[in-house]
Amino acid sequence: MSAFALRKKLLAQQSQVASPSVDEANVIETGISTDSSKVATTPPKKARKARTTRHTSVERKEAFHRPSELPSDPVSTELSETFQSEVDEAPGSLSPFSVDEENEEYNINSPAQPINLSSFRLSKSNFRKKGNGLCQLKLGEGERLVILGSYGLRVESGEVTVYGATLKASKSVSWVHAPQSHALPVIRCTNEVTLELQSHPNAQGLKDLGTLSPLFRKLWRESLSSPSDGKDSRSRETFRILYTSEDGPKRAVLQDLKSPAEWNREMAAFIASKDLAPSIMITGPKSSGKSTFGKILTNRLLTRTHTHARRPSNRGIVVLDLDPGQPEYCGAGQIALVLVTKPVLSPSFCRPLDVPGIRTVRSHALASLSPASDPELYIEMALDLITHYRNAFGSYPLVINTPGWIQGTGLDLLVSLIGELRPSEVIYMSQTGPADAVEALGGACNATRFSTLPSHPNQISLRTAIHLRSMQTMAYFHAEPAVPENSGIDFRWVQKPLTAMAPWQVRFRGASRGIFGFLCYDFQTQPDLVADAINGAVLAVVEIENTKAFRDIKTHQSVPNNLKAEVTPGSVMELDITEVSEAKSPPLSLLQDRITTLTSEGIPFIDTSLGLTLDPRYSRSLGLALVRGIDVENGDLHLLCPITTNQVEDVRTRGGQIILVSGKFDPPSWAYTEDLYFQSQGDEVDGNEGVGSRSRAESIEVDSEDMAGDSTTTSDGSTRSVPWIEILARNQKRGAGSKVWRVRRDLGRVGNPAG
Numbered sequence: 001m002s003a004f005a006l007r008k009k010l011l012a013q014q015s016q017v018a019s020p021s022v023d024e025a026n027v028i029e030t031g032i033s034t035d036s037s038k039v040a041t042t043p044p045k046k047a048r049k050a051r052t053t054r055h056t057s058v059e060r061k062e063a064f065h066r067p068s069e070l071p072s073d074p075v076s077t078e079l080s081e082t083f084q085s086e087v088d089e090a091p092g093s094l095s096p097f098s099v100d101e102e103n104e105e106y107n108i109n110s111p112a113q114p115i116n117l118s119s120f121r122l123s124k125s126n127f128r129k130k131g132n133g134l135c136q137l138k139l140g141e142g143e144r145l146v147i148l149g150s151y152g153l154r155v156e157s158g159e160v161t162v163y164g165a166t167l168k169a170s171k172s173v174s175w176v177h178a179p180q181s182h183a184l185p186v187i188r189c190t191n192e193v194t195l196e197l198q199s200h201p202n203a204q205g206l207k208d209l210g211t212l213s214p215l216f217r218k219l220w221r222e223s224l225s226s227p228s229d230g231k232d233s234r235s236r237e238t239f240r241i242l243y244t245s246e247d248g249p250k251r252a253v254l255q256d257l258k259s260p261a262e263w264n265r266e267m268a269a270f271i272a273s274k275d276l277a278p279s280i281m282i283t284g285p286k287s288s289g290k291s292t293f294g295k296i297l298t299n300r301l302l303t304r305t306h307t308h309a310r311r312p313s314n315r316g317i318v319v320l321d322l323d324p325g326q327p328e329y330c331g332a333g334q335i336a337l338v339l340v341t342k343p344v345l346s347p348s349f350c351r352p353l354d355v356p357g358i359r360t361v362r363s364h365a366l367a368s369l370s371p372a373s374d375p376e377l378y379i380e381m382a383l384d385l386i387t388h389y390r391n392a393f394g395s396y397p398l399v400i401n402t403p404g405w406i407q408g409t410g411l412d413l414l415v416s417l418i419g420e421l422r423p424s425e426v427i428y429m430s431q432t433g434p435a436d437a438v439e440a441l442g443g444a445c446n447a448t449r450f451s452t453l454p455s456h457p458n459q460i461s462l463r464t465a466i467h468l469r470s471m472q473t474m475a476y477f478h479a480e481p482a483v484p485e486n487s488g489i490d491f492r493w494v495q496k497p498l499t500a501m502a503p504w505q506v507r508f509r510g511a512s513r514g515i516f517g518f519l520c521y522d523f524q525t526q527p528d529l530v531a532d533a534i535n536g537a538v539l540a541v542v543e544i545e546n547t548k549a550f551r552d553i554k555t556h557q558s559v560p561n562n563l564k565a566e567v568t569p570g571s572v573m574e575l576d577i578t579e580v581s582e583a584k585s586p587p588l589s590l591l592q593d594r595i596t597t598l599t600s601e602g603i604p605f606i607d608t609s610l611g612l613t614l615d616p617r618y619s620r621s622l623g624l625a626l627v628r629g630i631d632v633e634n635g636d637l638h639l640l641c642p643i644t645t646n647q648v649e650d651v652r653t654r655g656g657q658i659i660l661v662s663g664k665f666d667p668p669s670w671a672y673t674e675d676l677y678f679q680s681q682g683d684e685v686d687g688n689e690g691v692g693s694r695s696r697a698e699s700i701e702v703d704s705e706d707m708a709g710d711s712t713t714t715s716d717g718s719t720r721s722v723p724w725i726e727i728l729a730r731n732q733k734r735g736a737g738s739k740v741w742r743v744r745r746d747l748g749r750v751g752n753p754a755g
């Protein structure tokens with residue numbers, strides 16, 4: 001018997017399971033599969049006949065499993081193998097089994113069977129479509145539900161847990177973003193629950209960022225209907241229920257969010273504790289699950305039910321985010337103190353601005369992705385944030401997230417933070433060492449409980465750390481504050497390149513200039529190179545609250561603002577430095593001419609050659625700004641930033657000033673290629689600006705070439721010239737020594753020779 005005939009015989013022997021009877025049209029429109037009972041398998045690949053005929057039919061039958069043979073407890077299912085579906089999905093069916101029987105042969109070495117994600121199965125009795133695109137689901141005791149995409153969740157009766165948060169019956173909607181780049185949150189219920197799902201109003205805007213960068217593609221649910229069906233893409237549902245790992249898009253790598261048993265026991269101990277305001281510091285190596293554990297812990301503490309609550313009005317958790325490289329609640333290169341009053345159910349790049357339930361109390365700009373740039377300044381910033389916590393939020397629980405730098409100077413910083421912040425609990429997210437780090441951290445916890453937990457890194461590698469950081473920064477500059485709606489969402493996405501946005505025009509010359517000055521952290525730029533250094537770069541916008549922020553004012557040299565002018569008797573430049581430094585609170589305008597030097601373009605530049613930094617006690621970060629251009633003729637800086645006019649006016653009202661700080665931020669290479677991707681999208685959509693339409697640009701795979709942005713060819717074959725972008729042909733390589741040179745420094749690592 002040939003392999004093809006044997007395969008047909010095996011398929012005929014399989015039992016056919018009838019799908020639930022429910023209105024097909026309604027179910028397809030809501031993105032919910034009616035083929036929930038079918039099990040999709042990967043299309044068989046061709047195999048050698050000689051090898052295929054050596055196996056018996058019994059062995060072949062074991063390669064197929066019916067739904068009843070899948071693991072009954074999907075929580076215990078381990079995602080030990082990566083499964084990629086290579087079959088095109090049939091319209092209206094999320095779990096198809098379709099192969100070309102004439103051209104395909106059965107291969108017993110096919111990938112593992114799909115992972116069972118949701119135990120919930122759609123039927124006529126547990127699903128009902130309501131008006132305005134809402135759908136109502138009824139889940140039984142112990143059932144779980146995994147959804148891909150963006151959606152609103154409202155519990156009508158009972159209670160569910162998602163991302164560690166317990167959601168009870170309420171009229172408010174919890175908004176969830178669940179992209180493929182992160183583990184998908186699981187909706188679990190212990191008793192019978194009735195919940196309502198609805199489309200996310202901001203989902204399409206976030207997805208449309210994929211027209212500007214491939215970083216935002218291949219993350220969300222695919223549309224069930226084709227663009228030619230006449231339906232507006234914005235009217236489609238923004239989520240999809242996943243029954244198995246094959247119910248997602250093609251070639252998708254899906255993983256549900258799991259919390260190890262050791263994590264659950266530790267968090268249960270915090271919930272049961274009588275300490276109403278614990279402070280928990282989370283430490284550990286990189287990619288050990290610190291952010292995931294911190295987010296689940298925050299949600300559980302936030303939604304806990306404590307009978308000993310003395311002040312129920314103080315419902316909230318304070319998060320001290322001290323990781324400038326991978327921050328969860330602020331932009332890269334910053335640390336922040338954040339008040340959380342609603343569960344956090346989305347990745348950081350989906351909420352780049354403050355949203356209802358997440359408010360930034362105070363933040364500082366380190367202007368670097370690592371504390372290694374200035375460890376002393378990093379400690380000072382952390383101490384200022386913890387002081388504000390103790391003064392204003394001392395009765396709230398505190399969760400502290402730390403960087404993954406646990407060796408050398410990084411370990412010394414963690415030991416210092418434990419001594420200064422004095423947390424009640426220190427958790428180390430690894431049980432495999434290194435031993436010197438565990439010993440040092442445990443030794444620093446004199447009056448603090450120290451414990452270790454197993455690491456649980458995200459097994460999905462669709463985006464690296466630098467990609468996620470770029471996505472967060474890009475999302476920040478494409479978010480626009482808006483008037484809060486009834487849904488509680490108070491910002492919207494701008495789906496056009498930054499070059500098409502109207503920038504802030506900030507004067508840097510004259511008496512009415514809008515900025516106090518410009519300074520650099522970690523390195524000193526020559527005055528004649530300042531314009532080139534900041535043009536097209538990301539800067540931190542810092543508010544100077546008091547002249548005491550310039551703590552080292554005596555070290556500033558008395559040089560004239562006009563480099564060609566001379567100091568004349570009686571001029572402001574002859575002001576005695578001692579009088580300024582000893583004044584109780586001199587006005588900032590008195591110091592502006594004293595400590596700034598004008599470049600040839602007229603940009604006020606603050607000399608930091610001696611390592612001068614702003615005092616965190618008298619300054620704070622307002623956010624980030626991207627320098628789009630410098631108008632030397634009119635003396636204007638063109639800045640792009642989501643900072644509102646009210647924020648600037650508040651600074652003026654308090655008598656403060658604004659300084660722009662440069663440092664070691666990631667180069668915004670994504671911003672330089674937005675026009676290229678946007679134009680390639682628009683070449684084929686006939687004036688629709690590439691929003692909500694699928695074209696050649698959207699079909700590009702997210703690979704290293706797309707990330708570098710080297711595709712600059714238009715539809716007519718011409719090539720665009722883009723500043724700061726190196727254009728290479730497919731077979732062209734960079735010359736030797738053309739990559740960025742990185743200087744190795746002695747960061748206090750063990751074993752480095754002194755001197």
